[in-house]
Amino acid sequence: MVLSKKLFSAGDLLKQCRIFSFDNNRPYYLKSVARMILGKLGNSADIDKLLDLLDLPMIEFEKAELLCCFINLEKGKRNSLFGRLTKEGPILEMAVKYIKSQTTIKD
Numbered sequence: 813m814v815l816s817k818k819l820f821s822a823g824d825l826l827k828q829c830r831i832f833s834f835d836n837n838r839p840y841y842l843k844s845v846a847r848m849i850l851g852k853l854g855n856s857a858d859i860d861k862l863l864d865l866l867d868l869p870m871i872e873f874e875k876a877e878l879l880c881c882f883i884n885l886e887k888g889k890r891n892s893l894f895g896r897l898t899k900e901g902p903i904l905e906m907a908v909k910y911i912k913s914q915t916t917i918k919d
Contacts (some may be wrong), residue, residue, distance in 0.1 A: 826853060834861065844877060851881030859885065863893070872900065876907035883911050 817852045832838050832846035847865075850858040862881055870878075879897065882890055 815904075818874060824848065824851070829854070830858065834865075847881050852884060866893075868898070872903045875900070876903045880911060881903065883914055886918045 828847070829846040829849045832842050833850055834871070835843070838846075845861075847862060850862060854862075862878065865878060866875060875897070882893065885893070894912070898905045898908050
């Protein structure tokens with residue numbers, strides 16, 4: 813077995829993550845991981861599409877998990893979003909506290 817052979821590129825990974833993240837026919841765990849990858853490695857269009865998901869009806873836990881994708885979001889936009897969502901429930905409030913404790917964004 814040759815391990816040095818390139819199986820796929822980062823671009824291929826992002827392409828698949830874009831498909832999986834927004835396909836409701838995919839298993840939840842697959843969408844969740846794909847969204848996390850897009851949040852860390854995706855471009856601004858990917859982030860905007862993920863932000864649009866927050867406007868859809870979903871359970872609080874799913875929304876909290878989606879918030880974790882925005883750990884690298886621009887600080888002003890992130891804080892505005894967090895301020896709005898913190899009021900929606902205790903799970904979201906805990907998610908916001910966790911994300912803020914993990915961020916390394918400079919002022």
